[in-house]
Structure formats: structure tokens, C-alpha cells
Amino acid sequence: MTLTLWIFLAFEVLGASSEVRQFFLTQASGQDCQTLQLGESWISQSPITCQRECMSRYSENCQSVVYNGQTGNCRPGSIAFGPIEKVTTSIPESGSSDKLYYVRQPIPPCNTSNNFALYDVCGTFACLCLSTSEADNYSHARLICSQMNSRLFVGNTMAKFSMFWYTTKTYMNVNTYIGLQDIDVEGNFVWENGEPLSDEQYQYIWIPGQPSNGAGNQNCAVIQHAMYPGNFGIDDDQCYWKKYYVCERCEQC
Numbered sequence: 001m002t003l004t005l006w007i008f009l010a011f012e013v014l015g016a017s018s019e020v021r022q023f024f025l026t027q028a029s030g031q032d033c034q035t036l037q038l039g040e041s042w043i044s045q046s047p048i049t050c051q052r053e054c055m056s057r058y059s060e061n062c063q064s065v066v067y068n069g070q071t072g073n074c075r076p077g078s079i080a081f082g083p084i085e086k087v088t089t090s091i092p093e094s095g096s097s098d099k100l101y102y103v104r105q106p107i108p109p110c111n112t113s114n115n116f117a118l119y120d121v122c123g124t125f126a127c128l129c130l131s132t133s134e135a136d137n138y139s140h141a142r143l144i145c146s147q148m149n150s151r152l153f154v155g156n157t158m159a160k161f162s163m164f165w166y167t168t169k170t171y172m173n174v175n176t177y178i179g180l181q182d183i184d185v186e187g188n189f190v191w192e193n194g195e196p197l198s199d200e201q202y203q204y205i206w207i208p209g210q211p212s213n214g215a216g217n218q219n220c221a222v223i224q225h226a227m228y229p230g231n232f233g234i235d236d237d238q239c240y241w242k243k244y245y246v247c248e249r250c251e252q253c
């Protein structure tokens with residue numbers, strides 16, 4: 001069991017865009033949130049000075065800092081994400097007493113009709129409807145989402161993909177479609193917004209041994225919380241199975 005204590009630090013940082021950026025201190029017995037280090041570390045007096053220095057050196061690329069209260073070691077970081085198994089270079093390292101402080105990412109508009117709500121993992125937000133019953137197949141799930149001014153979830157960044165994994169694990173814990181498929185061209189996985197799956201994401205998004213295109217017709221991506229509990233990543237499966245799904249609000253869909 002992980003104890004997470006959220007302490008709001010009431011200070012404001014003026015970013016390059018002059019937006020007020022809010023920082024949160026995550027204190028956990030495990031590594032609830034992690035990030036990727038942007039460059040060399042330095043010594044700072046407090047998390048606040050660590051953050052200011054990070055902002056002045058890295059501008060908008062600084063979206064988090066990892067700070068050690070005993071040594072004052074300050075490490076600049078990118079956007080925070082829920083831990084991703086295959087990313088072995090993330091900080092803070094497991095077992096370390098360093099703490100992560102991160103900037104909240106922009107909050108998308110969220111029309112809460114049809115049971116949509118905002119979900120947040122490590123400062124990355126999405127406006128989602130978590131299904132409470134199964135769709136008949138992938139195209140049925142796609143249709144249901146489109147009828148609610150939304151689309152199947154697009155996990156096209158590291159932070160969004162990890163927010164999807166942890167949100168579905170926490171609130172659903174069942175096998176669930178995600179908006180990614182290679183129906184048109186075998187092996188060319190495409191997100192529901194038309195974006196191809198990047199080579200970078202390909203490295204960490206699949207569970208071991210996947211995608212396998214088993215039986216030659218596995219073209220739809222699913223997160224198998226029930227079939228492979230605790231396995232971080234997705235699997236390719238036939239598009240004709242009944243499964244749960246997650247719809248994400250979008251502006252033009």
C-alpha cells in the first residue's frame with residue numbers, strides 16, 4: 001500500500017508564457033510519479049530555488065524537479081508520469097528518498113454530461129468516460145464514443161499513456177480497448193486521432209512479446225488488466241471481442 005500525501009506549495013512561478021504554474025509536492029513511500037532527467041544536477045537550498053533554477057535553465061522544458069532535502073541535490077525533469085516499467089532511466093530511482101515536484105499540465109475542457117469526468121495522474125489530465133458495460137467489438141466502442149462527442153482514448157504521449165494505464169487499473173481493472181489499431185495496414189498502428197504510433201512509444205507501450213498479431217488477425221490494442229494483471233502495457237487482440245472501453249472528449253470528433 002502506498003501512502004500519498006499531497007502538500008500544496010503556495011507559490012507561483014512565472015513561466016516564459018507568464019502563466020502561473022503550480023507546483024505540488026508528492027511524498028510517497030514508493031515512486032508514485034517519475035520523470036526523465038533533462039541534464040546535470042546542482043545544489044539548491046530548497047525545492048523552490050531548485051525549481052526557479054530549473055525554469056531559468058530549461059524554460060518550458062522544465063516541468064518537474066527531483067529534490068533531495070538532505071543533500072540539496074536538485075535534478076531538472078520533464079513532464080511527470082506514473083511509473084512505466086520499461087523506462088529504466090526514470091527518476092527518482094526506486095528506493096531513493098528524493099522527492100518529485102511537478103507542474104500541472106494544461107487541463108482540457110470537460111463537458112461532464114454522459115458521465116464524463118476529469119482524471120489526473122501525476123499532473124496529466126484527461127476528460128474521460130470509463131465504460132460500465134462492454135461494447136460488442138472495437139468498432140462498436142468507437143461508435144459509442146463518437147455518439148458522445150468523444151473518441152476512444154488516444155494515449156499518444158508517455159504521460160497520457162501512463163495516465164490511461166493507472167486510471168483504468170484503479171477504476172476499472174478489466175480488459176479495455178484503447179484507441180489504437182492496425183486494421184488498414186498490418187503492423188502500422190494508428191491512434192484514433194490519425195497519428196501513427198511513434199517509434200519511441202513503441203519501445204515501452206507493449207507488454208513483453210507483443211504485438212504478436214496472433215492468428216494473423218489481432219489488430220486492436222487492449223489493456224489486459226484482467227488477463228495479465230499488473231503487466232504494464234498493452235496487447236494486440238482481435239477487434240471482434242466484447243470489451244470495456246474509455247472515451248475521451250475531443251474538440252472535433
Ligand SMILES: *[C@@H]1O[C@H](CO)[C@@H](O)[C@H](O)[C@H]1NC(C)=O
Binds near residue numbers: 112113
Ligand atoms: C455538453 O454535452 C451535451 C451532450 O453532448 C450537450 O448537449 C451540451 O450542449 C454540452 N454542453 C456544453 C456547455 O457544451
Ligand SMILES: *[C@@H]1O[C@H](CO)[C@@H](O)[C@H](O)[C@H]1NC(C)=O
Binds near residue numbers: 137139
Ligand atoms: C460490431 O458490433 C456491432 C454492434 O453489435 C455490429 O453491428 C457489427 O456487425 C460488429 N462488427 C464486427 C466487425 O463484428
